[in-house]
Amino acid sequence: MSGTDLVRLTAAATAAAIASGETSSAEVTEAHLERIREVDGAVRAFLHVDEDGARDTARRLDARRAAGEALGPLAGVPLALKDVIVTEGLPTTCGSRILEGWRPPYDATVTRRVRDAGLVVLGKTNMDEFAMGSSTEHSAFGPTHNPWDLDRIPGGSGGGSAASVAAFEAPLAVGTDTGGSIRQPAAVTGTVGVKPTYGGVSRYGLVALASSLDQAGPCARTVLDAALLHAVIAGHDPLDSTSVDRPVPDVVAAARQADVSGMRVGVVKQFGGEGYQAGVEQRFRESVSLLEELGATVVEVDCPAFDYALPAYYLILPSECSSNLARFDAMRYGLRVGDDGEASAEDVMALTRDAGFGPEAKRRIMLGTYALSSGYYDAYYGQAQKVRTLIVRDFERAFEQADVLLSPTTPTTAFKLGERLDDPLAMYLADLCTIPSNLAGNASMSVPAGLAPEDGLPVGLQVIAPPLADERLYRVGAALEGALADRWGHLLIDEAPEIPLATSPTVEALP
Amino acid sequence: MPDSGSAVTREEVAHLARLARLALDDDELDRLGGQLDAIVSAISRIGDLDTADVPPTSHALPLTNVTRADEVRPGLTQEQALSGAPAAEDGRFRVPRILGEEA
DSSP: OOHHHHHHSOHHHHHHHHHTTSSOHHHHHHHHHHHHHHHHHHHOOEEEEOHHHHHHHHHHHHHHHHTTOOOOTTTTOEEEEETTBOBTTBOOOTTOGGGTTOOOSSOOHHHHHHHHTTOEEEEEEOOSGGGOOSSSTTOTTOOOOBTTBTTBOOOSSSHHHHHHHHTTSOSEEEEEOSSSTTHHHHHHHTOEEEEOOTTSBOOTTBOOSOTTTOOEEEEESSHHHHHHHHHHHBSOOTTOTTOOOSOOOOHHHHHHHOOOTTOEEEEETTSSSTTSOHHHHHHHHHHHHHHHHTTOEEEEEOOGGGGGHHHHHHHHHHHHHHHHGGGOOSSSSSOOOOOOSSSBHHHHHHHHHHHHSOHHHHHHHHHHHHHHSTTTTIIIIIHHHHHHHHHHHHHHHHHHHOSEEEEESSSSSOOBTTSSTTOHHHHHGGGTTTHHHHHHTOEEEEEEEEEOTTTOOEEEEEEEEOTTOTHHHHHHHHHHHHHHHHHHSSOGGGGSOOOOTTOOOSSOOOO | OOOTTSOOOHHHHHHHHHHTTOOOOHHHHHHHHHHHHHHHHHHGGGGGSOOTTOOOOSSSSOOOOOOOOOOOOOOOOHHHHHTTOSSEETTEEOOOBOSOTTO
C-alpha cells in the first residue's frame, strides 16, 4: 500500500492492516510524518512533531508484535495530542508564550493510556492559548488553517487536533472540551468529536482551564474510530478526584450497532432561528428526518434556561480560569521576565504574566477577577451557579421525553480567519449550542451532517446524552454517518479539497 | 445587582489588574476596559432570571471526598521538579526578593 493510501485509512482499518501484517506501524508512522511534512506548512495543525520518538515507538511496537505479543486494538496506530495534555520530555505549551520551551517531567493519564495501548504519538497540536477561543487565533504561535478552506478558522480551541485529522496528518487525535473545544472544531472540519461525560476521562495532567467543565475526548474521521479511542482513554483514575469510578460504557459496541430504531430523539427548541445560517439549519433538519426514517421518534424539547447558558458560562469559566492560571507565577516553571536582582517577586510575577499571556487570556483573567470580587460575587458568580442548576433541570426534564437531544453543533460554518478576532462577543457565539453540556456535565458528540449549500463548508450535528450514557451518542452518530455515507457513496471528509502541497499559508500569524 | 448600564471604570480595571498580577500598560488598560465593559453588559442579563429558590451548582456531578492509603509512593525527583524552573540554586527554586526594601 502506498503512503498516500495509508494516511487515508480509518484508524480501525489501519489497526487491522498492521495486525494482519499487510503493513507495519513503522510504515504507517512514516507515511503520516511524510504527510505532515507535505501539508502542515499550509495547515499548521502541529506545534511540535516528534519524528524520532514516533519512529522509535513504532519500531518497538513492530518488534513486540513480531515476538508474538498480544497488543491492543489500536496498537501501532499514530495519533496527535492537543498541546494542553502534558507529555514527559515533549514540549507542552498550551499555545502560550508563558510555557514556551517547557518539557513536563511527567505524563498525563491520557498520555500514559495511549502509550500503554500502543498508539504512536506523532506530536502536539495547536490550540487557542490555554484553550480559550473558538478559532485557534488566540494561539501565541499563529493560527491553524481549516483544511477545507485555508482562509478559514478550524474551530477552537482544539483546532489543531481537528485539522490534523481532517488533513489526514493523523487518523486520531485527543482534544479537550470546556465549552465546545472538541465539538465545534469537529463540526467546522467535517470530522467527529466527542466530549465524554464529565469525569469519564481523567483530567490528571491536563493543564486546567475551568476544572468543573474541562473534559478530554476523541477526535476522528469516523464514529467507530472515535469510539475505539474513547475506550482507550476513558476509565477511573485515582489521580483525579472527579474521575468517575464506574465501568466505561461500551461505546465500541454501540458504534458497531449503529441502530436508532425505537429511540426517542429530542430537538432542542432554543437552538435555531435568528443567528443560525440557513444551510446549517437545512442540513440539521435533513439529518433529523433521516434519523426518523431510520426508526427514531422525533419530539421537540423546551429548555428555556439554555438562553442563559452563554452568560452563565462566561462568568463561571473566567472565575475558575483566573484561579487556575494563578499558578503561572514565574517561580516554578515557564517564563520569567524582569528579574534584574532589584525587582520584587510580586513585580516579576506581574511583568511575566503581562508578557506571557495573550489578549484573550488576559480578558478572561480580568473578567474572572471581576466576577469574584467582593460586591459582585452574588450578582455574577453566585447567580451563574444558580442558572447552572436551572440548566441541569432543563436537561433532566428533556431526558424524560427523549433518549438523546439534537441540535446544530455551531450556528454557522467556519468563518474567515480574522473576522471575529477583535469582537470577543461574536467569537463567544460559536459555542452557543455546545456550552450547556459542559455546564451539566453530560456526554455530547458532533458528527458531520453535510455541506452547507451556500458556502460548501461542513455542518455538524450535535448529539447529547445524559451523564454516563455516552454509548447513546455512538449509536446515533454511527447510524447517521452510515445513512449519509449510503446516500453519498462516501464519507463527508472524502469531499474535502486537496491541500496544495508545501505551500505557504495565505494568512500569516495574527497578533 | 450592579447597574448593567454602568461602565467598568478605568480605576476599577487598574485595580483588577493589580489583583490579577498583570502589569498592564496604559493602552492595554484602555482596550481591556472597553472590552470588559461590553462583555459585562452582555452577561448582566443573567440577573433577569428569578433564582430566589434555586440552589447553586458548583459541579455538574455530585462530588465525594476521595482519600487514599497513607503510604509512601515514588514522586518526582528533586532534579525533575526543578527541571522547568526559570532559576534554581542548591536544589531549590531561586526566586526574586519577597520583602520590600524597607523591610
